[in-house]
Amino acid sequence: MDNHxxxxxxxxxxxxxxxxxxxxxxxxxxxxxxxxxxxxAPVLARxxxxxxxxxxxxxxxxxxxxxxxxxxxxCELACxxxxxxxxxxxxxxxxxxxxxxxxxxxxxxxxxxxxxxGSGLIVQDLCKQCPHPVPCANICPEDAxxxxxxxxxxxINVEKCTGCRICLKACPWEMISFDRDSRKxxxxxxxxxxxxxxxxxxxxxxxxxxxxxxxxxxxxxxxxVARPLGxxxxxxxxxxxxxxxxxxxxxxxxxxxxxxxxxFSSRPGSTSSWIDRLGTIFLPVVGLLVLVHGAVRAVVKR
Amino acid sequence: xxxxxxxxxPLRVWHWVNALVVALLLVTGIRLRVAGIPDLPPHSxxxxxxxxxxxxxxxxxxxxxxxxxxSGHLGRHYKLTRRDIKGxxxxxxxxxxxxxxxxxxxxxxxxxEKFNPLQKLAYGSVMCILTPVLVVTxxxxxxxxxxxxxxxxxxxxxxxxxxxxIGAYLFALxxxxxxxxxxLGKTPFSHIKAMIVGYEEEPVASEGEDRMQHLMPGSRxxxxxxxx
Numbered sequence: 001m002d003n004h005x006x007x008x009x010x011x012x013x014x015x016x017x018x019x020x021x022x023x024x025x026x027x028x029x030x031x032x033x034x035x036x037x038x039x040x041a042p043v044l045a046r047x048x049x050x051x052x053x054x055x056x057x058x059x060x061x062x063x064x065x066x067x068x069x070x071x072x073x074x075c076e077l078a079c080x081x082x083x084x085x086x087x088x089x090x091x092x093x094x095x096x097x098x099x100x101x102x103x104x105x106x107x108x109x110x111x112x113x114x115x116x117x118g119s120g121l122i123v124q125d126l127c128k129q130c131p132h133p134v135p136c137a138n139i140c141p142e143d144a145x146x147x148x149x150x151x152x153x154x155x156i157n158v159e160k161c162t163g164c165r166i167c168l169k170a171c172p173w174e175m176i177s178f179d180r181d182s183r184k185x186x187x188x189x190x191x192x193x194x195x196x197x198x199x200x201x202x203x204x205x206x207x208x209x210x211x212x213x214x215x216x217x218x219x220x221x222x223x224x225v226a227r228p229l230g231x232x233x234x235x236x237x238x239x240x241x242x243x244x245x246x247x248x249x250x251x252x253x254x255x256x257x258x259x260x261x262x263x264f265s266s267r268p269g270s271t272s273s274w275i276d277r278l279g280t281i282f283l284p285v286v287g288l289l290v291l292v293h294g295a296v297r298a299v300v301k302r
Numbered sequence: 303x304x305x306x307x308x309x310x311x312p313l314r315v316w317h318w319v320n321a322l323v324v325a326l327l328l329v330t331g332i333r334l335r336v337a338g339i340p341d342l343p344p345h346s347x348x349x350x351x352x353x354x355x356x357x358x359x360x361x362x363x364x365x366x367x368x369x370x371x372x373s374g375h376l377g378r379h380y381k382l383t384r385r386d387i388k389g390x391x392x393x394x395x396x397x398x399x400x401x402x403x404x405x406x407x408x409x410x411x412x413x414x415e416k417f418n419p420l421q422k423l424a425y426g427s428v429m430c431i432l433t434p435v436l437v438v439t440x441x442x443x444x445x446x447x448x449x450x451x452x453x454x455x456x457x458x459x460x461x462x463x464x465x466x467x468i469g470a471y472l473f474a475l476x477x478x479x480x481x482x483x484x485x486l487g488k489t490p491f492s493h494i495k496a497m498i499v500g501y502e503e504e505p506v507a508s509e510g511e512d513r514m515q516h517l518m519p520g521s522r523x524x525x526x527x528x529x530x
Contacts, residue, residue, distance in 0.1 A: 275464060276335070294485075300402045
């Protein structure tokens with residue numbers, strides 16, 4: 001490897017390497033690259049043995065509208081009834097839950113996290129039928145996850161699945177379930193293009209649409225509190241701030257000066273940066289004065 | 303050498319506990335104020351520490367106030383007398399001029415009068431104005447539902463935040479000077495040692511000591527000066 005570096009041929013009109021590198025440096029570089037290649041060899045060998053799986057896109061995807069979902073869970077029942085022949089929401093490929101968590105920072109996030117104590121909104125999680133690279137399919141050591149011909153969905157081949165559960169960890173959305181009875185992983189395969197969850201939804205919250213990349217097009221799952229006005233605001237204050245109706249200047253809106261409920265901010269940089277500017281001037285000045293005072297004392301003492 | 307008992311045990315304990323709380327509040331406060339300082343805890347952790355230390359500060363301030371009022375500490379050591387006002391000039395002159403010439407401090411602390419006029423001004427404003435302002439504005443942000451509701455209602459979040467931060471900067475300024483002045487004793491650590499053991503050691507007193515004696519009628523026997 002890199003043999004052409006060892007013997008640069010001046011006849012070819014490429015004298016540059018010999019000008020830039022001495023023979024010793026070239027030998028050194030060659031040695032380093034051989035060592036690097038040796039270190040990389042196992043990695044390269046593995047990737048060579050198992051090329052990246054690239055799948056065609058799914059034909060469709062189930063999308064959910066959290067605003068209309070009532071959380072009845074019929075989609076979960078329909079899913080497991082069709083696939084397992086039983087009611088087992090823990091196995092359901094659509095997962096309906098309430099957002100009552102605190103976000104990734106857990107309890108430390110408290111009120112600063114995802115929503116206030118979680119927004120309480122009912123949210124639906126579904127397999128995104130990821131485009132290339134498909135994390136679950138690429139991690140599977142048995143190549144058990146492949147495209148379902150009828151729907152283009154990424155589907156688990158139960159013949160090949162050994163139940164190692166590595167796909168459960170590979171999925172960034174935690175959309176793969178493990179069936180403890182059959183000892184196999186299971187995921188959404190779009191029910192041959194006729195998703196049972198969509199058919200079961202009484203609120204028309206679910207729909208089966210042609211697959212498209214929704215990255216960056218879905219609004220965040222945090223409910224935004226609209227600013228109530230007029231009589232409606234008065235009703236709010238009766239409960240939340242009893243006896244304070246008059247201060248709320250109800251005729252002009254709710255919060256004088258345009259403060260929004262729940263959006264008050266004491267975040268860094270949000271207020272009065274002139275304070276910080278003054279502080280960063282005065283603190284060093286005083287510190288310097290103190291240093292000078294101490295230095296003068298030391299000098300005079302001597 | 304004379305040993306003067308200046309700092310009673312409760313005040314010494316309070317001082318160092320309070321110092322720890324203030325340090326926590328300042329460091330986490332900087333972290334909350336300035337985004338993206340790598341070596342400090344993340345925003346959420348800093349917030350939690352700041353909240354907890356804030357409540358500790360509330361307790362610390364209230365305990366100090368109760369103790370100072372009950373023991374007469376506040377009235378005895380913080381009240382500016384007419385003589386104090388006269389002494390401001392000489393004390394200031396000492397710090398910016400005479401100290402370099404190695405002159406004696408015109409003020410000599412005694413159990414009856416611990417603080418010189420400038421100390422009275424500084425400590426008085428820190429303990430009776432700055433700390434209460436910081437504590438009260440901090441409480442407004444503490445998330446107690448009703449307080450929070452009123453703050454939102456009156457749109458006070460930004461003004462209170464500004465007051466709190468200005469107060470914090472003033473406190474930091476005070477702290478720089480306080481820590482430096484603590485090293486101006488006979489040796490750099492003599493004042494700090496006194497704040498730990500309670501006794502200030504110093505050479506035999508000049509007439510300043512006697513001048514103070516008549517100001518402290520009925521001082522407790524164990525707080526009097528004693529030759530060692």
